[in-house]
Amino acid sequence: MENTAKKTVLSCIQPSGMLTLGNYLGALKNWINMQEEFDCTFAVADLHAITVRQEPAKLRAQIHSTFALLLALGLDPERSTLFIQSHVPEHSQLAWLLSCYTQFGEMSRMTQFKDKSAKHADNVNVGLFAYPALMAADILLYNPDFVPVGADQKQHLEITRDIANRFNGIYGDVFKIPEPFIAKTGARVMSLQDPTKKMSKSDENLNSWVAILDTPDDIMRKFKRAVTDSEARVCIGEEKHGINNLIGIYSAITGKSSDAITAEFEGKGYGDFKMAVGEAVVEELRPIRERYEQIIKDKKQLEELYKAGAAKAERTAIRTLSKAMKKVGFVL
Ligand code: TRP
Numbered sequence: 001m002e003n004t005a006k007k008t009v010l011s012c013i014q015p016s017g018m019l020t021l022g023n024y025l026g027a028l029k030n031w032i033n034m035q036e037e038f039d040c041t042f043a044v045a046d047l048h049a050i051t052v053r054q055e056p057a058k059l060r061a062q063i064h065s066t067f068a069l070l071l072a073l074g075l076d077p078e079r080s081t082l083f084i085q086s087h088v089p090e091h092s093q094l095a096w097l098l099s100c101y102t103q104f105g106e107m108s109r110m111t112q113f114k115d116k117s118a119k120h121a122d123n124v125n126v127g128l129f130a131y132p133a134l135m136a137a138d139i140l141l142y143n144p145d146f147v148p149v150g151a152d153q154k155q156h157l158e159i160t161r162d163i164a165n166r167f168n169g170i171y172g173d174v175f176k177i178p179e180p181f182i183a184k185t186g187a188r189v190m191s192l193q194d195p196t197k198k199m200s201k202s203d204e205n206l207n208s209w210v211a212i213l214d215t216p217d218d219i220m221r222k223f224k225r226a227v228t229d230s231e232a233r234v235c236i237g238e239e240k241h242g243i244n245n246l247i248g249i250y251s252a253i254t255g256k257s258s259d260a261i262t263a264e265f266e267g268k269g270y271g272d273f274k275m276a277v278g279e280a281v282v283e284e285l286r287p288i289r290e291r292y293e294q295i296i297k298d299k300k301q302l303e304e305l306y307k308a309g310a311a312k313a314e315r316t317a318i319r320t321l322s323k324a325m326k327k328v329g330f331v332l
Pocket of ligand 1: 012045153
């Protein structure tokens with residue numbers, strides 16, 4: 001039974017081929033827990049993915065695998081609404097509307113646009129520029145109370161609020177103004193090779209990041225090679241980026257405080273600590289990988305689930321879009 005008193009949450013994730021331990025501990029693990037307390041909607045943001053060039057077969061496989069991974073992680077289609085963004089056409093429709101209430105100047109200030117257009121200088125397309133209007137549509141269609149976002153998406157949530165407030169200012173209360181959701185727990189996972197940088201799947205050094213679906217052997221190898229320091233004491237320290245990162249990871253998985261972790265490894269070397277962190281990660285990710293392997297095999301069931309999710313999402317999306325269109329003066 002749907003509990004109408006529950007607050008609502010919405011978030012989306014791009015269908016990148018390889019979600020990392022950073023995505024898991026920084027965001028996805030919180031999504032799983034949020035299902036207890038909130039009425040949640042989660043989508044695979046495939047429309048966002050084509051702002052950079054994609055290979056069709058690969059994109060298709062990644063959309064499937066990202067959806068399957070969300071299920072494997074423990075997002076429950078009975079409790080939450082899980083779907084693929086492009087299956088609900090209202091996202092594109094509302095994005096167009098909202099883009100007409102967004103100023104060129106404010107879009108130009110988006111730091112992600114600046115970064116991405118520098119990185120893909122040969123393909124600075126209008127979609128890349130307008131991306132925050134699509135993200136605003138993703139959010140505003142579902143009237144969420146909260147949107148869990150990482151630091152890199154905070155500016156996009158702010159512009160969403162600005163656009164919504166502007167629209168409401170003209171037409172009355174159409175959109176709920178969403179709040180960012182800052183999780184109580186959740187780690188910012190850094191590169192295992194250069195722990196001053198965020199862990200990223202685009203890092204060329206493959207030992208610097210762990211994929212959620214990595215094998216136990218790969219995970220152990222990467223942790224054994226993790227960069228540390230020469231102090232040989234497991235404790236938080238200003239210049240101990242590598243150890244701080246490993247403590248953060250171990251703490252996010254075991255729930256132990258950093259003081260408890262320091263006590264646990266008192267008198268032990270970094271070798272032991274790295275093994276322990278690696279093993280904790282292996283055991284945390286093992287059931288996810290095993291479930292993923294089952295789920296991805298059953299394409300038929302996968303299809304049933306994402307179709308049902310889209311149908312459920314669309315019921316809300318249509319309502320919000322119609323309301324906004326009516327206000328603007330379209331004939332419905
Ligand atoms: N832009 C987000 C990212 O790249 C993904 C995203 C798309 C999103 N739509 C969203 C996140 C709506 C939160 C809410 O990570």
